[in-house]
Amino acid sequence: MALAKRIIPCLDCDNGRVVKGVKFVDIRDAGDPVEIAKRYCDAGADEITFLDITASHEDRATTVHxxxxxxxxxxxxxxVGGGIRTLDDIRTMLNAGADKVAINTAAVFNPEFVRQAAERFGSQCIVVAVDAKQVSQPGEPPKWEIFTHGGRRATGIDAIEWVKRMVDYGAGEILLTSMDRDGTKMGFDIALNKAVSNAVQVPIIASGGVGNLQHLVDGIVDGEADAVLAASIFHFGEYSVEEAKEYMQEHGIEVRL
Amino acid sequence: MNKIAVIDYGMGNLHSVAKAVEFVGRESGTPTEVIVTADAKLIANADRVIFPGVGAIRDCMAEIRRLNVGEIVADAMKSKPVLAICVGMQALMQRSEENHGVDCLGLLPGEVRYFGDKLTDPTGARLKVPHMGWNQVVQTREHPLWKDVPDNSRFYFVHSYYVQTSRQELVTGITHYGTEFVATLAAGNIFATQFHPEKSQTAGLTLLRNFLQWDGAA
Known part of the structure; x- marks a missing residue:
């Protein structure tokens, strides 16, 4: 009997529609985030992450709805993550029914924002999303830097130091994405996950690179992640959340079935 | 009409619990009205009261005292079913270790303690704090709120502090996370959960449905 490791399907939404492609055989509308979220929930997802990639500020009303x-x-x-920049943004999302918000770029520009957010709303609802990329050369001790703007802009900030600082400021959880692995289906960056997980006391959600169910197991067993986030393997129906959980359980991982 | 008052003292997210209660009311076909309020009169007129809470205990207690919520809860406990959730449960106890020690309402006997920075499982592996995610609740005695909830069901927790009490007869559920702690308590008209039933899918919604039908007798 122990705390279950979590599986978190991620929905990337643009103007109220799920993008990155979702294909289910028996779904009425493959792009409807409500229908997809409900489907994942019924299949046993432990949480849902909704990433808003809507470009224009005016369309944010759609996101709230x-x-x-x-x-x-x-x-x-x-x-809910994407475009969370002010305390008002957080309040709006919590009032809409979100339980946590993920803060990424705004934290890098203004780290104090994370402290204010945690003080105002409590650490339990403040997730700091970190996009990390390996900057060390082969043979050197591993080193990762954080990037902003969806991984396009380097910041020169060391990922491990950054995560420690964010937890010190009140982040209740870290959503850790490897920019090297995101979209590759090669599996999580295990060394990055392990280094971050060992650096802080709060739970780590591993993200970026899942291509099969063994990758989920590796992220938890070797990467010491507390939760695993995946989008495409579930969206395209390659694997269901149930199959993922059964596979993890067969490999000795405590899950909620 | 089943009137449910969710006490709003300005601390965090009450929408999840209000939405879950509305959903359960709709599903069970009982007309249910959910009011999110700190108004003592509206709460006094409700059939059932939910006392939620998230965030740090010092800030919660400050608002609870400023808005006289302690008295409202104490009054409600005398006459109608009350469900306390997470920090709402902790606020009912005598004292919390959080924020260098905070006096709580003292409506239930017990203390709120920190999991600690060196928490380990029985094999010696490190455990993260906060305790965040789905863990099992062992039902230590029967209660109307456990109806149709299988023993050892998983519920969603997120907390760094936990309740301990020497009054074992009040404990209705326990959970293990490095230590054994009180997951649920019941005393007369009150039922208190450390986990979030509103976020615990089937098991949590079943517990909420039971609460909507509970007449308060333990």
């Missing part, structure tokens, strides 16, 4: 609709039907934790 979508979050409200998901929260009215899905009774597992819901994290």
């Amino acid at each position: 979508t979050v409200e609709a998901i929260a009215g039907q899905v009774f597992i934790p819901l994290t």
